[in-house]
Amino acid sequence: xxxxxxxxxxxxxxxxxxxxxxxxxxxxxxxxxxxxxxxxxxxxxxxxxxxxxxxxxxxxxxxxxxxxxxxxxxxxxxxxxxxxxxxxxxxxxxxxxxxxxxxxxxxxxxxxxxxxxxxxxxxxxxxxxxxxxxxxxxxxxxxxxxxxxxxxxxxxxxxxxxxxxxxxxxxxxxxxxxxxxxxxxxxxxxxxxxxxxxxxxxxxxxxxxxxxxxxxxxxxxxxxxxxxxxxxxxxxxxxxxxxxxxxxxxxxxxxxxxxxxxxxxxxxxxxxxxxxxxxxxxxxxxxxxxxxxxxxxxxxxxxxxxxxxxxxxxxxxxxxxxxxxxxxxxxxxxxxxxxxxxxxxxxxxxxxxxxxxxxxxxxxxxxxxxxxxxxxxxxxxxxxxxxxxxxxxxxxxxxxxxxxxxxxxxxxxxxxxxxxxxxxxxxxxxxxxxxxxxxxxxxxxxxxxxxxxxxxxxxxxxxxx
Numbered sequence: 007x008x009x010x011x012x013x014x015x016x017x018x019x020x021x022x023x024x025x026x027x028x029x030x031x032x033x034x035x036x037x038x039x040x041x042x043x044x045x046x047x048x049x050x051x052x053x054x055x056x057x058x059x060x061x062x063x064x065x066x067x068x069x070x071x072x073x074x075x076x077x078x079x080x081x082x083x084x085x086x087x088x089x090x091x092x093x094x095x096x097x098x099x100x101x102x103x104x105x106x107x108x109x110x111x112x113x114x115x116x117x118x119x120x121x122x123x124x125x126x127x128x129x130x131x132x133x134x135x136x137x138x139x140x141x142x143x144x145x146x147x148x149x150x151x152x153x154x155x156x157x158x159x160x161x162x163x164x165x166x167x168x169x170x171x172x173x174x175x176x177x178x179x180x181x182x183x184x185x186x187x188x189x190x191x192x193x194x195x196x197x198x199x200x201x202x203x204x205x206x207x208x209x210x211x212x213x214x215x216x217x218x219x220x221x222x223x224x225x226x227x228x229x230x231x232x233x234x235x236x237x238x239x240x241x242x243x244x245x246x247x248x249x250x251x252x253x254x255x256x257x258x259x260x261x262x263x264x265x266x267x268x269x270x271x272x273x274x275x276x277x278x279x280x281x282x283x284x285x286x287x288x289x290x291x292x293x294x295x296x297x298x299x300x301x302x303x304x305x306x307x308x309x310x311x312x313x314x315x316x317x318x319x320x321x322x323x324x325x326x327x328x329x330x331x332x333x334x335x336x337x338x339x340x341x342x343x344x345x346x347x348x349x350x351x352x353x354x355x356x357x358x359x360x361x362x363x364x365x366x367x368x369x370x371x372x373x374x375x376x377x378x379x380x381x382x383x384x385x386x387x388x389x390x391x392x393x394x395x396x397x398x399x400x401x402x403x404x405x406x407x408x409x410x411x412x413x414x415x416x417x418x419x420x421x422x423x424x425x426x427x428x429x430x431x432x433x434x435x436x437x438x439x440x441x442x443x444x445x446x447x448x449x450x451x452x453x454x455x456x457x458x459x460x461x462x463x464x465x466x467x468x469x470x471x
Contacts, residue, residue, distance in 0.1 A: 360388075
């Protein structure tokens with residue numbers, strides 16, 4: 007249940023509540039209908055009692071007679087379920103429908119003119135509703151009492167109730183469907199602000215915005231304000247972390263310079279082996295500090311990046327710089343990147359990223375280096391190619407490592423590790439292949455899963471800072 011969406015939870019709760027409400031409504035309406043039929047039948051029986059009382063008389067022998075019977079044909083049909091009976095002392099008069107049977111009623115005290123109602127088992131074991139009234143009969147100087155009884159079969163009432171329930175069920179089902187659709191529409195409209203929050207958070211995660219819009223419904227406005235405060239605090243903490251990283255770089259620059267000076271003095275003192283060891287230690291420290299500072303900077307920039315940096319302009323700037331170097335003057339550069347291509351990187355990170363790749367391509371190319379972009383659905387791929395010797399299959403991991411390289415040239419020994427760090431921070435990937443120019447082709451493309459993991463790592467690190 008915990009993994010269900012909020013919409014589905016509310017929909018399930020609403021559906022269960024709706025089913026219960028409709029079931030209770032169905033039972034209640036059926037009960038009310040039954041009560042209404044019961045009262046109607048009771049009123050009919052009471053009317054029959056009045057008709058019978060109005061038709062009572064005595065013959066010459068003193069026997070009670072019913073001169074005017076109720077005009078319902080059911081009283082004339084045997085075992086019809088509609089009966090009447092008049093009891094006066096030992097004299098009993100019955101409807102033809104009752105035959106020789108008698109209606110056995112519970113003994114109770116009847117008030118003059120008051121009608122009592124009972125449910126009894128009558129002829130043919132049918133359940134009957136009985137209306138009974140006691141009346142006063144004057145004979146000469148004596149006052150005697152007679153009981154007038156009218157009964158009706160309750161089976162008809164139950165049949166009417168069951169028929170009503172059968173006709174009510176489809177109506178309730180249609181009402182349930184309509185209310186379910188209305189509930190779903192209500193949930194869709196009501197949860198729309200949450201969907202907007204999700205889109206805004208995705209925009210912030212993707213670097214398209216830095217804050218959420220606070221013009222939201224009152225119920226979620228407090229949440230949006232708290233999120234914006236959290237984003238502002240996180241941004242301030244990242245800024246402080248970048249400042250501390252810069253301070254660390256400046257703080258280590260002087261000790262490393264002093265270590266290099268001491269190594270030179272040791273070499274002049276005739277201990278070149280110790281001096282070389284000190285130089286190696288200093289260079290290792292410098293490379294490590296440089297890489298870690300770069301990683302810290304690009305992670306923070308990846309979290310705060312918005313929009314994107316133009317790929318074509320960045321490549322043009324780098325080519326102009328490389329073309330002024332001794333090696334670059336011998337290379338023909340081709341910039342075939344799209345003018346509209348915007349890479350989702352901080353501009354400084356894109357410069358460092360493409361700068362490393364173009365510099366590597368320049369050092370290994372024979373005569374040509376080409377930069378291009380290739381559309382790939384909603385995204386694009388950046389390619390850097392050269393016509394050099396390329397790399398052998400299976401050595402890609404070597405060039406990604408810190409200090410890993412395939413040549414012994416004058417590089418700092420970082421290889422493509424900084425490039426890989428930048429790509430990891432932004433959720434991009436780097437692939438190697440044989441170029442159409444004959445050398446190495448380096449392709450840069452977005453990795454959706456890596457992008458999500460990268461941003462989660464950045465946030466986790468910023469929370470721990």
